[in-house]
Structures are given as structure tokens and as C-alpha cells.
Amino acid sequence: MGTRAAHDSDDVRRARYGRRRVLVLRFDHLHRPDGWIAPAWVTVDDDGFVRAVDQAPPAMGEEARFSSFTGFAVPGMANVHGHAFQRVFAGQTECAQGERGGPGDDSFWTWREAMYRVAAALSPDDVEAIAALVQMELLEAGFTAIGEFHYLHHAQDGTRYASRAETSLRILAAAERSGIAVTLLPVAYFHAGFGRPLAPMQRRFGSSDVDEFLALWEAARTVVRTGPSRHRIGVAPHSLRAVAPDELAALLAAVHGAEPGARVHIHAAEQRAEVEQCRASLGMAPIAWLAQAGGLDARWCLVHATHSTPDELAAVARAGAVVGLCPTTEANLGDSTFALPGFLSVGGRIAIGSDSHVSIELAEELRLLEYGQRLRDERRNRAGEAGHRLRRHVGRRLFDACAAGGARALDQPLGAIEVGRRCDVVVLDAEHPRLLGHRPESVLDAFVFSNSGRSMVRDVFVGGRQVVAAGRHVARDTILRDYARVVARLAEVTP
Numbered sequence: 001m002g003t004r005a006a007h008d009s010d011d012v013r014r015a016r017y018g019r020r021r022v023l024v025l026r027f028d029h030l031h032r033p034d035g036w037i038a039p040a041w042v043t044v045d046d047d048g049f050v051r052a053v054d055q056a057p058p059a060m061g062e063e064a065r066f067s068s069f070t071g072f073a074v075p076g077m078a079n080v081h082g083h084a085f086q087r088v089f090a091g092q093t094e095c096a097q098g099e100r101g102g103p104g105d106d107s108f109w110t111w112r113e114a115m116y117r118v119a120a121a122l123s124p125d126d127v128e129a130i131a132a133l134v135q136m137e138l139l140e141a142g143f144t145a146i147g148e149f150h151y152l153h154h155a156q157d158g159t160r161y162a163s164r165a166e167t168s169l170r171i172l173a174a175a176e177r178s179g180i181a182v183t184l185l186p187v188a189y190f191h192a193g194f195g196r197p198l199a200p201m202q203r204r205f206g207s208s209d210v211d212e213f214l215a216l217w218e219a220a221r222t223v224v225r226t227g228p229s230r231h232r233i234g235v236a237p238h239s240l241r242a243v244a245p246d247e248l249a250a251l252l253a254a255v256h257g258a259e260p261g262a263r264v265h266i267h268a269a270e271q272r273a274e275v276e277q278c279r280a281s282l283g284m285a286p287i288a289w290l291a292q293a294g295g296l297d298a299r300w301c302l303v304h305a306t307h308s309t310p311d312e313l314a315a316v317a318r319a320g321a322v323v324g325l326c327p328t329t330e331a332n333l334g335d336s337t338f339a340l341p342g343f344l345s346v347g348g349r350i351a352i353g354s355d356s357h358v359s360i361e362l363a364e365e366l367r368l369l370e371y372g373q374r375l376r377d378e379r380r381n382r383a384g385e386a387g388h389r390l391r392r393h394v395g396r397r398l399f400d401a402c403a404a405g406g407a408r409a410l411d412q413p414l415g416a417i418e419v420g421r422r423c424d425v426v427v428l429d430a431e432h433p434r435l436l437g438h439r440p441e442s443v444l445d446a447f448v449f450s451n452s453g454r455s456m457v458r459d460v461f462v463g464g465r466q467v468v469a470a471g472r473h474v475a476r477d478t479i480l481r482d483y484a485r486v487v488a489r490l491a492e493v494t495p
């Protein structure tokens with residue numbers, strides 16, 4: 001950083017940028033790892049990566065295009081956990097069942113039955129249209145990358161598609177329209193529960209054995225490798241109840257043999273019943289087992305980790321693994337709250353996801369994460385670090401922690417607007433009524449805790465390309481039209 005570029009000679013500029021046209025974005029305020037700078041010029045190369053951050057206009061000449069944005073520019077956020085198709089029934093499972101006159105007796109498991117009915121009804125075209133809508137909403141909320149935990153692999157009756165990776169292809173086709181970056185996480189799913197065969201409703205998700213799954217994973221990997229460079233391939237053993245220890249070892253050996261850096265995402269300890277079943281079957285709770293016998297390391301992302309002990313979370317922190325928290329879904333499904341202050345105090349890495357997409361709102365996820373802690377502990381500012389200039393601000397601390405942890409969990413070059421990272425930038429509207437009067441230090445606190453109603457997210461860039469302008473995705477009308485068609489058809493075929 002600095003004013004270096006202003007003094008470059010033509011020869012130096014040519015050596016640095018070649019003869020290609022570069023993009024220069026000017027922001028009134030720019031988020032930096034150590035605070036803010038104002039104003040700032042971000043030079044973006046043809047590959048969409050940041051080549052320079054300067055506090056004065058870089059001398060570029062005619063080869064540069066300049067654009068200027070008011071507001072507060074912050075890094076694009078990774079959303080580490082989502083199942084796109086579940087968005088289509090958001091708000092349709094909020095109806096109490098059980099004893100007449102009493103509160104509902106519904107649970108994660110009764111919600112799952114409704115999810116299976118919807119999953120059974122979707123065609124590949126539907127999957128693509130829903131994914132495009134989800135990705136559009138993610139971008140409008142300030143997420144620029146999604147970890148797609150993808151398990152809707154086969155046709156309705158379990159028949160394999162002619163192209164094994166048909167539905168994975170549709171997720172990436174949606175990303176062509178939305179512009180989001182995808183870390184595709186094909187899900188391995190072999191059992192309904194510890195030692196139990198798949199149920200009929202799970203036939204769309206399952207693989208008959210590790211070899212069949214690896215053929216699907218290899219096909220998905222090819223789809224990713226032949227697509228835009230912003231996409232990544234990882235792998236997702238669904239959970240320890242769906243993948244046995246020997247299967248887990250075999251599939252990880254093969255995946256990491258092919259892609260040593262591939263990220264591994266797994267649902268872990270979301271529900272008490274699952275933890276008890278794991279103890280009965282493997283002799284340990286899921287996270288303890290993963291840390292001791294599962295090969296947990298910095299490539300892993302444990303999704304939820306809700307019902308965990310301090311010892312388990314210390315082991316996760318030591319391994320350098322990320323915990324992917326999904327506060328709105330965890331609240332919606334009655335999971336419980338994650339032990340955040342203890343995990344942060346041992347250096348634990350966190351990231352944010354929206355899982356079922358019952359809500360797609362970055363600020364709301366971070367707000368609910370903190371509020372769950374406050375309600376449980378009867379204290380305030382649980383994620384803050386008293387005495388630290390930046391991290392005492394709870395909104396800033398949560399944002400920065402999830403930006404860094406999310407970049408790691410998705411293997412995406414995000415998390416900061418710095419030289420060498422992709423130019424994924426979210427501009428918060430300085431003229432939003434709830435940002436008026438805020439100095440940069442408290443902007444992210446205001447974003448997290450008072451961003452209700454009209455969103456503060458105004459402009460969004462992925463790899464230097466603007467995909468949201470004035471709060472609206474650039475392809476909003478066509479994406480919404482296609483999604484509306486899917487919803488109309490589903491209303492006729494699902495109960």
C-alpha cells in the first residue's frame with residue numbers, strides 16, 4: 001500500500017501490468033486488516049485480482065478505466081454452507097403440529113420429512129433456477145462465494161443421470177448467470193444412520209459405495225476445472241451417521257490424492273440425538289472422533305458443531321479447522337447455540353453459512369450469532385475482545401473473523417481487499433439512514449446490529465466485475481422470472 005503507483009514510469013507500469021487494460025476502483029472508505037483508509041484506489045487486473053491499493057490516484061494513462069464509488073468498501077464474504085434447493089420451501093414449515101392448544105412439537109426430524117418431499121419433486125432445470133435465485137440473493141446480501149453442500153445428485157427415483165455430475169453442472173450454470181464464486185462440495189451419503197441402509201426418500205442423495213461416489217466426484221471435479229477459475233472443488237462426507245469410518249478414510253485418501261488442498265466439509269454435532277448415536281456406535285462424540293481418528297486438519301470445516309465440549313473445540317482450534325456456523329437455520333430448526341466466546345478465546349476460526357436459506361441476510365446471521373450468546377449468558381458483547389482497538393467492536397470482530405475463516409474454509413482468495421486477492425468488494429451505502437453519523441470504526445457494528453429493513457448493501461463486485469448495483473442484482477428480473485415458474489409448478493405437485 002502507499003503512493004508508489006503515482007510515481008511509476010511507463011516502463012515500470014508496462015512491466016507490472018503488461019499492455020492489458022486495467023480497472024481502477026476508487027472508494028471513499030476502504031476496509032483494511034488494520035482499520036480503514038480514505039479515500040482508496042484499488043487497481044484490478046484482467047484476471048479480477050487486486051494488483052495495488054493506493055491512497056492517491058495511480059498514474060495509469062489510457063490503458064485504465066476508472067470508476068468511483070461512495071460508501072464503505074468491505075471484503076466480499078464467503079458463505080460456507082448452503083443447500084440451494086432448500087430455499088424453495090422457506091417459510092412453509094412454520095406451522096405447529098402436535099397436541100391441540102399446546103405449542104408445536106416439531107423438530108429438526110419432522111422438518112426433514114418436508115424437505116425430503118420437496119427434494120423428490122425437483123428436476124435439474126428446477127435445481128438451476130433455484131440456485132440462481134439463491135446466488136442472486138446471496139450477492140445482494142454481501143456474500144460473494146458460496147460453499148454448495150450438494151447432495152441432490154440423482155433423478156427422483158434414484159436413477160443415475162446420463163451425466164453423473166448433471167446437477168453439479170446446474171449449480172455452476174446458475175453461477176454463470178449470478179456471477180458468484182462456488183466451492184462445490186459433492187456430498188457422500190451412504191447410510192440413513194449409523195449402520196442403517198438409505199431410506200427411499202434418500203435415494204436421490206446416495207451412492208452405493210465409495211467407488212461410485214468417487215466417479216461422481218471426479219465428474220464434478222471435471223465440471224469445476226473446465227469452468228471459470230473462480231470455482232473450486234472440495235468434498236463433503238455428509239455426516240458420521242451417513243459415512244462410516246472406513247468409507248471416510250477411503251474417500252479422503254482418493255480425493256486428497258487427486259486434489260491435496262481440497263476442503264472437507266461435514267455436518268457435525270447439530271442435534272443431540274446424532275451425538276448420542278455416535279457415542280453408541282463409535283464410542284465418542286462426533287467432533288472428538290474426527291479430531292482423534294478422522295484426520296481433522298486445517299482443510300476441514302465442521303458445520304454447526306453445536307453440541308460440543310470445550311475439549312472438543314480446543315482440538316478443533318489446534319487443528320486449524322474452521323467451524324461453519326449457520327445461526328438462522330440453527331435457530332429455525334431448534335438446534336441450540338454454539339459456545340462462541342470459549343472457542344474464540346482459544347483461537348478458534350469461524351465462518352458463516354445460511355444452510356437451509358430460510359433467510360439470506362449476512363447481517364442477520366452475524367447479529368443472531370451474537371444475540372444467541374447474549375440471551376444464554378445474560379451478558380452483552382460476547383464476541384468482542386475488550387482492550388483491542390478493532391476487535392472490541394463486536395460487528396467488526398465477527399465480520400473479520402468470518403471473512404478470514406470463510407476464505408480458508410472455501411479455499412477462495414477472499415477475506416481482505418489486498419494485493420494478490422480476488423477483487424471481491426461490497427460497498428455499504430454511506431447515505432443509509434442507519435449509517436449516518438457513524439465513523440468508519442463503528443460502521444460494521446451498525447451494519448450487523450441495525451441493518452434491518454432496507455439493506456445497506458449497495459454495490460457488489462466479484463473479481464472486479466460489478467454484479468449488484470444500487471442494491472439490485474444486474475440479472476434480477478430474468479432470474480426471478482425463472483424461479484417464479486418453478487414455484488408455480490411445485491405448488492401443483494407438492495402437498
Ligand SMILES: [Zn+2]
Binds near residue numbers: 083149355
Ligand atoms: Zn446443512
